[in-house]
Amino acid sequence: MQPAPDLTNCEREPIQWPGYIQSHGYLIALDVQLLSIVQVSENCGNLTGQSANALIGRSINELTIGDLPGSVLHNVLTVALRSGKPELLNPYRVDIQGNTWQLLVHQHDNALIVELEPAQTDAPSEALSTQSLLSQTMSDIQRSASLSDLLTRIAPTLKQLLGFDRVMVYRFGDDWHGEVVAEAREDHLVPFLGMHYPASDIPKQARELYKINLVRSVVDVREPRVAIVPVNHPQHNRPLNLTYAQLRSVSPVHIEYLQNMGVRASMSISLLNRGELWGLIACHHYEDARQIDYTTRQSAVLISQVLSSAIEIRESDETAQYKASLLAHEQTLYEQMLTDWDVAQGLTKHSTTLLDITTATGAALLFEGQLHTMGNTPTPDDITALVDWLRTTTTERVFQTNQLPNLYHPAELFRQTASGVLMVVLSREMNEFMLWFKPEQIHSVSWGGNPEKPVEMSETGEVRLSPRKSFDKWTEEVRNRALPWRQEEVATTLKLREDLLQLVAQKANQIRALNEQLRLAQEELEAFSYTVSHDLRSPLSSIKSYTEIFLEDYGHTLPHDALPILDKVVKATDRMSLLIRNLMDYSRTSRNEVNMERLSMQPVLIQLRDELLADAIGRKLTIRVGNTPDVYGDQSMVSQVFSNLLANAVKYTQAVPQARVTIDGHGNGTEVIYAVTDNGIGIDMKQAGKVFELFQRLDSATTYEGYGVGLAIVKRIMGRHRGKVWFESNPHQSTTFYVSFPSHLS
Amino acid sequence: MIDILYIEDNPDEADVFRRVMSRMDPTPSFTILTSGSEAIDYLLLKGSHLGTTSPLPRLVLVDLNLPGQSGFDVIQQVRATSRTRYLSLVVYSSSDNPKDIRRAYDLGANAYLIKPGSYHDVTSMMRRAVEFWLPLSL
Numbered sequence: 001m002q003p004a005p006d007l008t009n010c011e012r013e014p015i016q017w018p019g020y021i022q023s024h025g026y027l028i029a030l031d032v033q034l035l036s037i038v039q040v041s042e043n044c045g046n047l048t049g050q051s052a053n054a055l056i057g058r059s060i061n062e063l064t065i066g067d068l069p070g071s072v073l074h075n076v077l078t079v080a081l082r083s084g085k086p087e088l089l090n091p092y093r094v095d096i097q098g099n100t101w102q103l104l105v106h107q108h109d110n111a112l113i114v115e116l117e118p119a120q121t122d123a124p125s126e127a128l129s130t131q132s133l134l135s136q137t138m139s140d141i142q143r144s145a146s147l148s149d150l151l152t153r154i155a156p157t158l159k160q161l162l163g164f165d166r167v168m169v170y171r172f173g174d175d176w177h178g179e180v181v182a183e184a185r186e187d188h189l190v191p192f193l194g195m196h197y198p199a200s201d202i203p204k205q206a207r208e209l210y211k212i213n214l215v216r217s218v219v220d221v222r223e224p225r226v227a228i229v230p231v232n233h234p235q236h237n238r239p240l241n242l243t244y245a246q247l248r249s250v251s252p253v254h255i256e257y258l259q260n261m262g263v264r265a266s267m268s269i270s271l272l273n274r275g276e277l278w279g280l281i282a283c284h285h286y287e288d289a290r291q292i293d294y295t296t297r298q299s300a301v302l303i304s305q306v307l308s309s310a311i312e313i314r315e316s317d318e319t320a321q322y323k324a325s326l327l328a329h330e331q332t333l334y335e336q337m338l339t340d341w342d343v344a345q346g347l348t349k350h351s352t353t354l355l356d357i358t359t360a361t362g363a364a365l366l367f368e369g370q371l372h373t374m375g376n377t378p379t380p381d382d383i384t385a386l387v388d389w390l391r392t393t394t395t396e397r398v399f400q401t402n403q404l405p406n407l408y409h410p411a412e413l414f415r416q417t418a419s420g421v422l423m424v425v426l427s428r429e430m431n432e433f434m435l436w437f438k439p440e441q442i443h444s445v446s447w448g449g450n451p452e453k454p455v456e457m458s459e460t461g462e463v464r465l466s467p468r469k470s471f472d473k474w475t476e477e478v479r480n481r482a483l484p485w486r487q488e489e490v491a492t493t494l495k496l497r498e499d500l501l502q503l504v505a506q507k508a509n510q511i512r513a514l515n516e517q518l519r520l521a522q523e524e525l526e527a528f529s530y531t532v533s534h535d536l537r538s539p540l541s542s543i544k545s546y547t548e549i550f551l552e553d554y555g556h557t558l559p560h561d562a563l564p565i566l567d568k569v570v571k572a573t574d575r576m577s578l579l580i581r582n583l584m585d586y587s588r589t590s591r592n593e594v595n596m597e598r599l600s601m602q603p604v605l606i607q608l609r610d611e612l613l614a615d616a617i618g619r620k621l622t623i624r625v626g627n628t629p630d631v632y633g634d635q636s637m638v639s640q641v642f643s644n645l646l647a648n649a650v651k652y653t654q655a656v657p658q659a660r661v662t663i664d665g666h667g668n669g670t671e672v673i674y675a676v677t678d679n680g681i682g683i684d685m686k687q688a689g690k691v692f693e694l695f696q697r698l699d700s701a702t703t704y705e706g707y708g709v710g711l712a713i714v715k716r717i718m719g720r721h722r723g724k725v726w727f728e729s730n731p732h733q734s735t736t737f738y739v740s741f742p743s744h745l746s
Numbered sequence: 747m748i749d750i751l752y753i754e755d756n757p758d759e760a761d762v763f764r765r766v767m768s769r770m771d772p773t774p775s776f777t778i779l780t781s782g783s784e785a786i787d788y789l790l791l792k793g794s795h796l797g798t799t800s801p802l803p804r805l806v807l808v809d810l811n812l813p814g815q816s817g818f819d820v821i822q823q824v825r826a827t828s829r830t831r832y833l834s835l836v837v838y839s840s841s842d843n844p845k846d847i848r849r850a851y852d853l854g855a856n857a858y859l860i861k862p863g864s865y866h867d868v869t870s871m872m873r874r875a876v877e878f879w880l881p882l883s884l
Contacts, residue, residue, distance in 0.1 A: 522781045541863030
């Protein structure tokens with residue numbers, strides 16, 4: 001038994017000069033000028049009757065290969081060399097001891113490399129014409145609607161044409177791990193479709209070689225390989241470079257790998273996209289050795305090239321289509337935001353959401369202090385913590401990773417939903433972000449068959465394949481990793497960012513314009529009410545004055561019951577005059593500028609008290625002025641506040657035999673609070689909501705003069721001072737109104 | 747020489763004023779002008795009063811809300827002219843807006859009276875004003 005192949009050694013193995021060929025053919029390396037033998041495969045001894053070592057240094061002329069005289073070969077090769085492209089000769093048929101061989105020549109590594117391969121003598125149906133291979137391939141290309149459709153069609157076509165048991169299309173990922181994306185197989189074979197394999201299964205130098213030599217075949221893994229002697233090419237001091245040799249022996253590790261899968265013969269065809277290896281068409285044969293005719297292999301090279309250009313076109317088409325579909329969704333999102341005139345709703349509440357502009361499986365929007373999530377996401381707390389970390393980690397407007405847990409360890413806990421993160425900053429200052437999440441890749445793979453199944457057995461109990469080993473390895477590699485973010489996805493999220501920010505700006509401008517309109521309308525209304533109130537005064541004062549004059553001049557001539565009627569006219573003008581005055585006061589509280597200054601309250605309150613006491617002559621009324629801390633505010637407005645509060649206190653204690661009003665203030669560092677307390681009728685708390693409303697009067701106050709303006713003025717003035725007003729009342733016992741002014745220490 | 751120049755555009759106010767004056771003893775002499783521009787021409791000897799030598803009144807009562815040049819304009823012009831700079835000038839307006847009051851004083855008004863809107867109240871207010879200002883304005 002050979003030791004188990006260690007796949008990690010593959011990276012270092014010089015597969016282009018293995019020093020061996022496959023055993024079904026012969027290799028002779030000649031000096032290009034002399035046509036003398038430099039190296040031969042060891043099995044050439046069988047053909048020539050001499051030991052391989054004895055052939056070295058001899059001219060090809062002196063040789064007899066079976067019954068083929070060396071001079072014939074010499075002439076053929078001389079002619080081939082003269083053209084400058086000896087491979088144009090291929091394949092050259094020769095008969096050796098009754099068998100037909102194909103002579104294959106190429107010049108490389110300072111040597112003319114001559115290979116002999118048995119010509120296929122199988123049924124003529126299997127001898128495929130280049131034409132039929134190509135025409136089938138072209139028709140598959142033409143009939144396929146998409147790349148995956150093309151690959152799905154091409155696999156059975158090639159299987160039928162090439163006669164392998166299994167034909168797979170294997171596609172490389174960005175990290176060079178591979179996935180079987182299309183497959184045609186004999187019914188009894190276990191499907192490999194959807195299987196993933198680690199990058200180390202096809203090491204780097206193999207991939208490099210596959211870009212040059214587009215078709216390789218292994219005729220029979222059971223046949224031991226044949227050494228080339230001497231080991232080193234004399235000019236290079238290393239084995240002969242077999243990059244272009246048809247018989248090149250593949251790595252023993254690869255042979256072991258094929259054997260583990262039960263493969264007897266294989267062929268692989270490279271698929272390139274823009275000069276880079278895109279994938280492989282891998283053909284497996286299980287029961288027998290299988291040699292594909294040189295001409296057919298050359299056709300396969302053509303197929304490789306035709307398919308590669310088809311892939312190139314389809315890929316760029318599909319990239320363009322993918323991009324277009326993402327952008328179409330982006331446009332939909334933009335229109336939704338516009339229609340709703342709401343960013344969060346437009347992005348999250350319709351059938352098209354943030355999830356549709358990437359391949360993410362989860363998305364989050366942190367906007368205006370709200371977190372919105374869609375699809376599979378970490379918990380809100382996890383997202384918040386992640387955003388905090390991202391804020392400190394990057395200053396860019398976009399951040400992307402496909403292995404978050406390796407950068408941010410707490411993400412280990414939610415790697416199943418968010419191993420990949422794409423974050424787009426909307427506003428750092430406002431803490432507004434968009435995030436997309438991709439799951440750990442292992443959870444996003446759909447497996448052909450049960451990945452936990454250890455080994456696949458044939459009916460006879462033979463081990464048919466061991467992808468399990470590969471699979472474990474791949475699982476290890478993709479832990480904490482998501483599929484990478486595609487360029488098109490990132491570009492689309494940035495487009496959305498631009499649209500969104502533009503909308504936010506438009507919205508801000510619109511609100512600003514609306515505010516301005518509102519302000520103008522308000523100003524107009526204030527000016528209107530002020531002018532109307534003012535202009536109402538003149539006729540009113542005329543009515544009153546002329547009534548008084550009429551009474552003075554003709555009062556004595558009137559019947560005595562006419563006098564009370566005219567008295568009512570005068571009283572009505574007084575009430576209207578008061579109403580107008582109130583209205584003007586109220587409108588003035590918002591029209592006039594607030595001139596903030598430090599106000600000494602003691603003289604203001606004493607004067608107010610004295611005026612009120614003077615008007616209340618005959619009442620048993622006490623007004624006590626307590627502590628009077630300074631207040632920061634507009635002088636006339638502040639005195640209006642206290643004038644209204646004290647006047648109310650005096651008014652609503654009219655019916656109380658011993659009316660007591662106190663005003664007392666105190667500061668607490670952040671604000672100065674004044675309390676005006678009386679023992680009047682008070683306020684039923686059921687009506688508390690109406691107290692500060694304009695023109696609202698409480699049931700209990702209907703017998704008192706007033707229009708429900710005073711406290712509305714107080715509230716408005718306190719609002720303009722960024723202060724507060726509130727009250728508490730125990731009717732007929734104690735009612736206190738509080739006003740608080742911010743202390744402007746700054 | 748007249749005692750009072752009253753600048754008032756509202757005929758009712760002017761009418762009440764005439765009556766109040768006529769009931770005083772002694773009755774002050776007065777002139778009523780109905781616009782700010784006219785008052786400025788009269789006081790500063792401009793326009794139709796150019797070249798005349800009408801003597802200055804002892805007291806000017808000026809309403810604020812006037813067509814054309816407002817009461818404020820009158821105060822400003824009067825105070826800016828050397829001939830009238832020290833004239834006794836009292837605002838007589840229905841506005842109780844602190845802004846108006848402050849502006850009037852800032853421009854140089856000697857006093858600010860708020861129209862009481864009643865014949866009786868106007869009578870007592872004018873009596874006090876006349877008693878206060880006329881003897882002083884020599």
